[in-house]
Amino acid sequence: MNESRSRISGAVAALSGVLTGFLGGLMLRSPVRQPELEPEPTEAPQELAVVRPKREPKNYLNEDYSLRSWLTTTDHKRIAILYMVTITLFFVVGGLAATIIRLNLLRPEGALVRPATYNKLFTLHGVIMVWFFLIPSIPTVLGNFILPMMLGARDLAFPRLNLASYYLFLFGGIFTGTAMLVGGVDTGWTFYTPYSSHFSNSNVTLTAAGVFIAGFSSIFTGLNFIVTTHKMRAPGLTWFRLPIFVWSNYATSIILVLATPVLALTLSALAIERIFRIGIFDPALGGDPVLFQHLFWFYSHPAVYIMILPGMGVVSEIIPCFARKRIFSYKFVAFASMAIAILGFLVWGHHMFVAGQSMYASMVFSILSFLVAIPSAIKVFNWTATLYKGSISFDTPMLYALGFIGLFTIGGLTGLFLASLAVDVSVHDTYFVIAHFHYIMVGGMVMAYLGGMHYWWPKISGRMYPEFWGKVAAITVFIGFNLTFFPQFILGRLGMPRRYHAYPAEFQILNEASTLGASILAVGYGLPLVYLVASLWTGRRAPANPWGATGLEWQTASPPPKHNFDRIPVVTTGPYEYSSEQAERETEAPDQQGGLDRPVKATAGPLRRSPAGEEGGESEEGRHGD
Amino acid sequence: MATDVRRAARPASAGVEPEVAEQFEDLEQQHETYELGMWLFLATEVLFFGGLFAGYSAYRIVFHAGFLEGSRHTDVTLGTINTAVLLTSSLTMALAVHSARAGKRKLLAGLLTVTLLLGAAFMVIKGVEYYGEYREGLVPWLGFRFPGPLAGGVDLFFVFYFFMTGLHAIHLTIGIVIVGVIAALARKGRFLREDSTTVEMVGLYWHFIDIVWVFLYPLLYLLSRNGGAP
Amino acid sequence: MNRTRESALVPFAVYIALIVLLLITWGAAYVNLGPWNNVVALAVAVTKGLLILLFFMELRVSRKATWLAAAAGFVWLGILLVLSGSDYITRGVLHIAGK
Numbered sequence: 039m040n041e042s043r044s045r046i047s048g049a050v051a052a053l054s055g056v057l058t059g060f061l062g063g064l065m066l067r068s069p070v071r072q073p074e075l076e077p078e079p080t081e082a083p084q085e086l087a088v089v090r091p092k093r094e095p096k097n098y099l100n101e102d103y104s105l106r107s108w109l110t111t112t113d114h115k116r117i118a119i120l121y122m123v124t125i126t127l128f129f130v131v132g133g134l135a136a137t138i139i140r141l142n143l144l145r146p147e148g149a150l151v152r153p154a155t156y157n158k159l160f161t162l163h164g165v166i167m168v169w170f171f172l173i174p175s176i177p178t179v180l181g182n183f184i185l186p187m188m189l190g191a192r193d194l195a196f197p198r199l200n201l202a203s204y205y206l207f208l209f210g211g212i213f214t215g216t217a218m219l220v221g222g223v224d225t226g227w228t229f230y231t232p233y234s235s236h237f238s239n240s241n242v243t244l245t246a247a248g249v250f251i252a253g254f255s256s257i258f259t260g261l262n263f264i265v266t267t268h269k270m271r272a273p274g275l276t277w278f279r280l281p282i283f284v285w286s287n288y289a290t291s292i293i294l295v296l297a298t299p300v301l302a303l304t305l306s307a308l309a310i311e312r313i314f315r316i317g318i319f320d321p322a323l324g325g326d327p328v329l330f331q332h333l334f335w336f337y338s339h340p341a342v343y344i345m346i347l348p349g350m351g352v353v354s355e356i357i358p359c360f361a362r363k364r365i366f367s368y369k370f371v372a373f374a375s376m377a378i379a380i381l382g383f384l385v386w387g388h389h390m391f392v393a394g395q396s397m398y399a400s401m402v403f404s405i406l407s408f409l410v411a412i413p414s415a416i417k418v419f420n421w422t423a424t425l426y427k428g429s430i431s432f433d434t435p436m437l438y439a440l441g442f443i444g445l446f447t448i449g450g451l452t453g454l455f456l457a458s459l460a461v462d463v464s465v466h467d468t469y470f471v472i473a474h475f476h477y478i479m480v481g482g483m484v485m486a487y488l489g490g491m492h493y494w495w496p497k498i499s500g501r502m503y504p505e506f507w508g509k510v511a512a513i514t515v516f517i518g519f520n521l522t523f524f525p526q527f528i529l530g531r532l533g534m535p536r537r538y539h540a541y542p543a544e545f546q547i548l549n550e551a552s553t554l555g556a557s558i559l560a561v562g563y564g565l566p567l568v569y570l571v572a573s574l575w576t577g578r579r580a581p582a583n584p585w586g587a588t589g590l591e592w593q594t595a596s597p598p599p600k601h602n603f604d605r606i607p608v609v610t611t612g613p614y615e616y617s618s619e620q621a622e623r624e625t626e627a628p629d630q631q632g633g634l635d636r637p638v639k640a641t642a643g644p645l646r647r648s649p650a651g652e653e654g655g656e657s658e659e660g661r662h663g664d
Numbered sequence: 665m666a667t668d669v670r671r672a673a674r675p676a677s678a679g680v681e682p683e684v685a686e687q688f689e690d691l692e693q694q695h696e697t698y699e700l701g702m703w704l705f706l707a708t709e710v711l712f713f714g715g716l717f718a719g720y721s722a723y724r725i726v727f728h729a730g731f732l733e734g735s736r737h738t739d740v741t742l743g744t745i746n747t748a749v750l751l752t753s754s755l756t757m758a759l760a761v762h763s764a765r766a767g768k769r770k771l772l773a774g775l776l777t778v779t780l781l782l783g784a785a786f787m788v789i790k791g792v793e794y795y796g797e798y799r800e801g802l803v804p805w806l807g808f809r810f811p812g813p814l815a816g817g818v819d820l821f822f823v824f825y826f827f828m829t830g831l832h833a834i835h836l837t838i839g840i841v842i843v844g845v846i847a848a849l850a851r852k853g854r855f856l857r858e859d860s861t862t863v864e865m866v867g868l869y870w871h872f873i874d875i876v877w878v879f880l881y882p883l884l885y886l887l888s889r890n891g892g893a894p
Numbered sequence: 895m896n897r898t899r900e901s902a903l904v905p906f907a908v909y910i911a912l913i914v915l916l917l918i919t920w921g922a923a924y925v926n927l928g929p930w931n932n933v934v935a936l937a938v939a940v941t942k943g944l945l946i947l948l949f950f951m952e953l954r955v956s957r958k959a960t961w962l963a964a965a966a967g968f969v970w971l972g973i974l975l976v977l978s979g980s981d982y983i984t985r986g987v988l989h990i991a992g993k
Contacts, residue, residue, distance in 0.1 A: 268700060323816070707967030708967070
C-alpha cells in the first residue's frame, strides 16, 4: 500500500514539475517568439494591416512577468490560468488513481492492491475528480476567462473575491489531497454514515474539512458570476442577447450558491459526530443514517448539474460556430438551462431508493427525475436542429462537441433507467451506475471541457494548436472512452457490484476490455497536454477571431489586453448572427495566413463600438440591468 | 490603467469621498452590485442553517416526546430576554444605517457601539445559559445525564440545541467583530452619506443573524410549555 | 440615487411590532392550544422575519434582483424541508419493514 502511495506521489511530483514548467512558460516567456506585423484589432475595423515597429502588443500575459503579479493578480484571465494549471494537476492525480484501479481489475482476484488500498483509491478518485476537477473545471477556467468578456465587462463584479476563491480552492485541495495521500480515506466520495462517522479509521474529518474549504471557493465563484451577469453587462446586452454560455454559467452559479452550503453543513455535522461521538446520524445513538443521505444528496445531485451545465454551454457555443448557423430556438435552450438548474434540486432521493427511504417519497422522486430529463432532451434536440442544414466543418472543437451530444444522450437515457424504481433495485450500486455517470461526466463533461479549451485556446494563449493532432486526440479519446465504459453497462446488468476490488471470474473479459480502453483514453488525454503546452512556443500566432465566431470575446485581441476592451462595446444584435452569406465567405480556414485578422464586421454580427456609457439599443431594466 | 477613482459630490460635512472600483462605471453600479452580492451571500447562509433545520424537523417527528421534554429544560426566561436584546440591536443597527445616510457621524458611531454592546450582551446571556445546562448535565458530549426512557430524544434535542445556537453564536461573534471595526472607522468620519454602503451591508448581515434567532427561539424554547401535548 | 429611502420613524414602529409579537408568542406558549401552538409559533416567527426583511433590511424598496436572491434562499430551504420531510412523514405508512 505504501508503495502505491509513493508511486502516486512520485508521479504527482514529476507532473507538477511539468505543469510548473507550463505555468512558468506562460509567465516568463512571451508567447511571441518573433515580433510580427500585428494588426491592432481594437482599432477601427477597416484597418486590417498596420505596419508597426517590432514590439508585441501588451496583453494580459506579458503585462508583468513577475511571480508576484501572478500570485496576487485580480485579473480574471490570470486567475483562470491559475485554476487551469491547478485542476490539471488534480485531474492527473485522480487519473492515476483510476489507472491503478483499472489495472487492479485486470484479474478477478484483484491484480495489484489489497482491498483496503482499493477502497482508498476509489475514494481518492471520486473526491478529487468531483470536487477538484469536474465542479471547478469549466466555470473557473473558461467561465472566469470568457464570461466577463462575453458580457463586455472589464472584469468580474468582485475581482478580489475571485482571487480568494482560487486560494480557498488551492488550500482546500492541498489539504484534501494530503489527507487522502497520507493515510487515505476509504469511505467512498459519498461518506455514508455510520461507516464514515463511527467505524472508519481513516482521515475522514480532514478530508471533510478540505472539501468544506473548497466549497466556499465554489460559493464565491457562483456568487461572483450571478452578480456580474446581472450588473455588468455592456450597454444593449439584454438578457436574451446573451450567449448560451452565459446562461449556462448563470444557471450553474445558482446551483453553486444554493446547494453548496448544505454540503458545508453536512460535512460539519459529520466531522462533529466523528470528533465528539455524538449521534446525529448514528443509529446506535438514535440518529438516522438516511438523514445524512438526504442532506448529502440535496447538494450532490445538483452538483452533477453544476458539472454538466457549463459543458452544455460550451457545446452551445461550438455548434453554431462550426455549423455557421444560429442556435435553434435560443429561448428554449436558455430556459432549459434554468429548468435543469431548478428541477435538479427536486430529484435527490433517486440515490436513495434502496436506502430505507419511504416508498411514497421514492415515487415522488422518481417522477421528478423523469421530468428533469426533459430540458436536457430539449437541448439535445435543439443542438441537432442547429446542425440541420448547417455548413458543418469538423474542426477539433466540433469533434468534441459532436461526441458530447452522442455520449451525453446515452448517459442521460441510462439515467432514466436508474430513475425507474423497479429497475434501480437491480442495478443500484453496480457498474451500470458507474457507466451511466461516466458517460455523462467523462463522455460529456470532459469532452466539453477539452472542446472548449481548444475552441478558446487561441484567445487564451494567442496561439493556434496543431489541428491534425487535435483531431487525432479527439478521436482517440472517443474510441478509448467507449471501450472503457460501454462494457461497464453490460457488467452492471450482469450484476458486477461497484467498489469491489475483486469480482467473479466470468466478468474478466469485459473488465480487460475496459482497462484496454482506459489506456487508450489516457493517451488521448496526454496528447493535448503535450501539444497545447508546445503550442505556446511553436504554435502559429492566432488572430483575434480565428473561427469567424460571434461573441464579444472575439472582438478583442488574442491574447486580450489586461482590461479586455479598449472601449466597452455597444451591442445591437442577438448572439449567433451567422448567416448563409457568411458561410460562403468562410472558406478562409484558420490554418492559412496567420497573423492577419479578418475584418471584424464581416465575420461577426454587426457590432459597433462607442464611448463607454453611451446607451445603445433599448434597455428597459435600467442602466446597469437587473 | 491607474485606479479610476471617481469623486462623488463633496458633502457639506467633512468626510472621505467614496471610491469606485475600476470595474464599475459609477458609484450606483458599485452599490447595487454589493447589495446583490450580500443578499446572495445571505441566501447561502439560509441554506447553511437550513440543513440544521431539516435535521431538526426530521428528528422532531421521530422523537416527538423527547424533543418536547428537552425543550422544557431550556431556560425560557433568558431565551426570551435574549430575543428582545437581539431585536433591539437590530433596531439600533437600522437607525445606524439611517444616520450614516444622513451624514451624522457621532450618531452613527454611537449606534454602532450600542449594537455591538447588545450583541455582546446576548453572548454573555447565552454563556450563562450554556453553563446552566452544563451543570444540569444536558450537554451531549460533556457528562450528559438524563433519567428515564426519553433520554435518547432529549440527547438528540440538545445536540441540535447546541449545534444550532452554537453556529448562530459563531456568526454573531463575527458580526460583533465587524461592527466593532466599522464603529471605530465611523468615529473617524467614514461611511457618511454616499459612502454608507459598507454600513448597509453589515446591517444586512446583522439583521439576518437576528432572523435566524427569531426562528430558533420558538423551535428550541417554546415547545410544550403549557403542560399539554401539542 | 435615492439613499434616504424611508423616514427614521419606521424602524421604531417596526421594533414595537416585533416586541409585541415576541410577547404574543411567549405568552401563547403557556396556553394549551393543542396543535395550534405550533401554528401560532411559526406564524409569529414568519411575521417577525418578514418585518425584519421588509423594513430593517429594506427589501420593500429593493430592486427585483435583490428580491429574487432573498426569495431564492427561503424557497430552496422549503424544497429541502418539504421533500425530505415527505420521507419522514410517510415512513411506516405501508407497514412494510424498511419502506
